Amino acid sequence: MVDITPADAVPPAEVGEMELYHPHSWWTKYVFSQDAKVIAIQYSATATAIGMVALVLSWLMRLQLGFPGTFDFITPEAYYQFITMHGMIMVIYLLTALFLGGFGNYLIPLMVGARDMVFPYVNMLSYWIYLLAVLVLVSSFFAPGGPTGAGWTLYPPQAIMTGTPGGQDWGIILMLVSLILFIIGFTMGGLNYVVTVLQARTRGMTLMRLPLTVWGIFTATVMALLAFPALFVACVMMLFDRALGTSFFMPAIVEMGEQLQHSGGSPILFQHLFWFFGHPEVYIVALPAFGIVSDLISTHARKNIFGYRMMVWAIVGIGALSFVVWAHHMYVSGMHPYFGFFFATTTLIIAVPTAIKVYNWVLTLWRGDIHLTIPMLFALAFIVTFVNGGLTGLFLGNVVVDVPLSDTMFVVAHFHMVMGVAPILVIFGAIYHWYPKVTGRMLNETLGQFHFWVTFLGAYLIFFPMHYLGLVGLPRRYAELTDMTIMTDSAHHLNSFISIMAFMVGFAQLVFLFNLIWSIRHGREAGGNPWRATTLEWQTSETPPVHGNFGKELPIVYRWAYDYSVPGAKEDFIPQNVPGSFGTSKESA
Amino acid sequence: MSVILVFLAVVVGFVGWWLSHQRLMSKPWLEQGMAGDFVALDRSALPTAKIGLGVFLAVVGCLFALFTSAYFMRMALSDWQPLPLPRLLWLNTGVLVLSSVALQCASVAARRGQLDTVKLGLVTAGITALAFLVGQLVAWRELSTDGYLLSSNPANSFFYLITGMHGLHILGGLVGLARTTAGAWNGARPERLRLGVELCAMYWHFLLFVWLAIFALLAGWAAAFIDICRQLLT
Numbered sequence: 001m002v003d004i005t006p007a008d009a010v011p012p013a014e015v016g017e018m019e020l021y022h023p024h025s026w027w028t029k030y031v032f033s034q035d036a037k038v039i040a041i042q043y044s045a046t047a048t049a050i051g052m053v054a055l056v057l058s059w060l061m062r063l064q065l066g067f068p069g070t071f072d073f074i075t076p077e078a079y080y081q082f083i084t085m086h087g088m089i090m091v092i093y094l095l096t097a098l099f100l101g102g103f104g105n106y107l108i109p110l111m112v113g114a115r116d117m118v119f120p121y122v123n124m125l126s127y128w129i130y131l132l133a134v135l136v137l138v139s140s141f142f143a144p145g146g147p148t149g150a151g152w153t154l155y156p157p158q159a160i161m162t163g164t165p166g167g168q169d170w171g172i173i174l175m176l177v178s179l180i181l182f183i184i185g186f187t188m189g190g191l192n193y194v195v196t197v198l199q200a201r202t203r204g205m206t207l208m209r210l211p212l213t214v215w216g217i218f219t220a221t222v223m224a225l226l227a228f229p230a231l232f233v234a235c236v237m238m239l240f241d242r243a244l245g246t247s248f249f250m251p252a253i254v255e256m257g258e259q260l261q262h263s264g265g266s267p268i269l270f271q272h273l274f275w276f277f278g279h280p281e282v283y284i285v286a287l288p289a290f291g292i293v294s295d296l297i298s299t300h301a302r303k304n305i306f307g308y309r310m311m312v313w314a315i316v317g318i319g320a321l322s323f324v325v326w327a328h329h330m331y332v333s334g335m336h337p338y339f340g341f342f343f344a345t346t347t348l349i350i351a352v353p354t355a356i357k358v359y360n361w362v363l364t365l366w367r368g369d370i371h372l373t374i375p376m377l378f379a380l381a382f383i384v385t386f387v388n389g390g391l392t393g394l395f396l397g398n399v400v401v402d403v404p405l406s407d408t409m410f411v412v413a414h415f416h417m418v419m420g421v422a423p424i425l426v427i428f429g430a431i432y433h434w435y436p437k438v439t440g441r442m443l444n445e446t447l448g449q450f451h452f453w454v455t456f457l458g459a460y461l462i463f464f465p466m467h468y469l470g471l472v473g474l475p476r477r478y479a480e481l482t483d484m485t486i487m488t489d490s491a492h493h494l495n496s497f498i499s500i501m502a503f504m505v506g507f508a509q510l511v512f513l514f515n516l517i518w519s520i521r522h523g524r525e526a527g528g529n530p531w532r533a534t535t536l537e538w539q540t541s542e543t544p545p546v547h548g549n550f551g552k553e554l555p556i557v558y559r560w561a562y563d564y565s566v567p568g569a570k571e572d573f574i575p576q577n578v579p580g581s582f583g584t585s586k587e588s589a
Numbered sequence: 590m591s592v593i594l595v596f597l598a599v600v601v602g603f604v605g606w607w608l609s610h611q612r613l614m615s616k617p618w619l620e621q622g623m624a625g626d627f628v629a630l631d632r633s634a635l636p637t638a639k640i641g642l643g644v645f646l647a648v649v650g651c652l653f654a655l656f657t658s659a660y661f662m663r664m665a666l667s668d669w670q671p672l673p674l675p676r677l678l679w680l681n682t683g684v685l686v687l688s689s690v691a692l693q694c695a696s697v698a699a700r701r702g703q704l705d706t707v708k709l710g711l712v713t714a715g716i717t718a719l720a721f722l723v724g725q726l727v728a729w730r731e732l733s734t735d736g737y738l739l740s741s742n743p744a745n746s747f748f749y750l751i752t753g754m755h756g757l758h759i760l761g762g763l764v765g766l767a768r769t770t771a772g773a774w775n776g777a778r779p780e781r782l783r784l785g786v787e788l789c790a791m792y793w794h795f796l797l798f799v800w801l802a803i804f805a806l807l808a809g810w811a812a813a814f815i816d817i818c819r820q821l822l823t
Binding site for chain 1: 590593594597600601604608611612613614615616617618620621622623632633637640641644645647648651652655656659662663666667668739740743746750754
């Protein structure tokens with residue numbers, strides 16, 4: 001509205017206590033770097049590499065499901081190993097690492113106007129421990145007996161028994177050790193992300209002026225710091241059960257006529273611990289996606305975000321609520337009906353802040369100057385898939401509906417839509433959006449269009465029919481479905497169709513990878529601010545930003561992050577570090 | 590899972606209190622330029638390292654709250670046989686209190702600039718903390734020679750697991766303490782030394798608190814206390 005104080009009254013912004021680390025050699029500059037931007041790229045590259053493994057595993061699963069009996073090398077044991085590793089890699093080693101380690105490291109310091117993370121050395125350590133965790137995970141593919149096939153939830157007692165692949169071999173041990181390492185590494189990074197947002201914001205960057213991307217990553221990190229310990233506890237206790245013969249989770253069991261040494265343990269205890277981590281994990285992946293997509297929509301529709309305050313409150317509200325819904329993953333564990341009632345209620349309440357966010361995205365688009373750039377296409381696709389997956393979430397949140405559907409393909413379709421496809425679409429959009437900042441060049445537009453349409457339509461054609469397969473009763477977690485009465489010809493053809501689509505979508509990702517590498521040298525020169533965006537990362541003096549991010553002085557922030565199409569302003573965007581008032585944007589929350 | 594939920598409620602309460610001071614009701618789209626109180630909102634006056642440690646302690650607290658939750662849930666099952674705690678644990682508790690007190694003295698001395706007292710406090714804290722760890726190992730040995738093995742009963746398993754986890758955290762703290770002590774001898778800048786000592790003291794007090802809590806838990810007082818509370822409520 002009005003300029004509150006003249007610009008010259010503001011002291012120059014500089015973080016005095018932070019002494020920048022200056023690398024001296026090639027090794028400390030590009031390998032053992034303490035620069036958050038380099039660490040971000042290391043995180044992203046590692047996550048993408050291990051994600052490709054998970055993609056190939058999904059192909060192998062679809063080969064078996066779509067064309068059962070054709071491929072002899074896919075035994076039921078191998079199928080369970082594929083399914084376990086696919087799930088674990090995608091959820092933890094790809095999505096969590098890429099959103100928080102990748103985007104968090106790159107964007108937080110740049111967006112809040114800091115020179116680097118507050119504890120750069122710990123930040124570097126975080127990446128190397130993550131890499132170690134990935135290597136331990138990969139090593140389980142080469143261990144005797146292969147990786148664990150316990151399912152990504154690793155439910156005991158089956159996870160550590162002879163019948164499960166890797167249960168009495170190295171598989172489960174390497175899996176648990178890898179998870180423990182991941183959590184230690186993540187905690188180191190997470191401390192950085194949180195404290196950087198708290199302490200290293202530049203002058204004028206109040207919390208309510210933060211871009212929603214930062215709000216999303218920040219809240220997700222806080223949640224992850226509080227949720228991952230539950231997985232840590234579960235992993236350590238299961239490791240004790242498996243390696244030292246304790247009975248935390250293992251009940252008395254007779255296996256092949258032989259009494260095992262365990263007795264009296266509670267598998268339900270593991271489920272509580274696992275899902276106390278597992279449900280917040282859904283939002284750890286979703287909240288950064290929510291934040292990023294808000295910024296993509298606002299920038300590419302040239303319009304301020306609708307209801308910024310509501311968006312912030314919704315992010316914080318979802319973060320808090322997500323800790324009291326975990327048992328909706330356990331409706332079929334035989335729990336007390338009143339518990340089911342309680343958790344169904346909290347689960348459905350979460351739909352309220354989530355719906356607020358969806359409405360706000362749509363209302364931001366309304367009468368906006370929509371540019372159908374590739375990031376925008378991905379953002380729009382996200383809204384569609386997320387709404388779709390969210391609606392089936394309302395089905396499954398109710399106990400009576402969940403119980404019959406719980407072990408069917410319907411659940412597979414639901415969680416892939418809502419926490420698989422939707423966040424990954426945002427990741428793609430975000431990569432197309434920020435790639436010019438990271439490399440100085442645009443990604444190829446034609447390849448991008450191809451990538452978008454095949455991925456979006458293909459993913460829809462994979463997971464939408466899967467709901468129907470689930471409704472007719474097709475069970476999940478089965479390697480072989482041919483001899484069942486519900487496996488009609490049409491269901492079988494649908495399965496084959498889904499498999500073919502999966503191969504096509506996978507192929508499009510290879511094109512995307514090619515585009516990422518090819519454009520580093522051959523892409524169109526982007527300039528400093530190709531999307532004409534307002535946030536601070538686009539206002540750096542150099543592109544890609546050098547170590548230290550900004551020039552001699554840190555920018556001073558005079559406005560919020562969404563001053564697009566302000567009436568009376570010369571251009572249709574006003575960067576956050578431009579002083580002066582240009583009228584006011586009209587929408588309010 | 591009630592222990593962890595209570596812990597999280599405390600965390601949420603603190604976060605809510607902090608957020609309520611961050612002008613969450615403001616309308617950023619109407620406010621341009623810089624206001625005086627904006628500058629105060631930039632960051633906390635506390636040193637960044639202290640806030641970092643505070644966040645880390647919240648994570649550690651969460652970890653032990655989860656172990657406690659698991660302890661209570663497993664305890665409710667029929668095969669639980671509580672183990673007699675070695676009397677040595679009382680001595681260990683005293684030693685750990687001493688360690689914490691020594692660091693508190695060092696922290697006060699650092700504020701006053703008395704370098705010799707700081708050095709004395711740091712070394713005392715280090716030696717007593719090591720003594721605590723040795724004491725814990727001796728307690729483990731006592732228990733295992735008396736036949737209370739790790740896998741023979743869940744109560745034993747939890748005892749070794751939780752005390753071990755606590756010991757590992759002390760061990761990690763000793764690394765930090767060693768670095769600060771080395772700094773005191775090599776002439777670190779006074780304000781840097783002071784910060785280091787204060788961080789160590791903060792971590793030590795927290796681990797002492799955690800130890801007292803898990804001591805009460807392992808000795809069975811925590812369960813008795815909760816029973817009394819439950820009876821009062823019903």
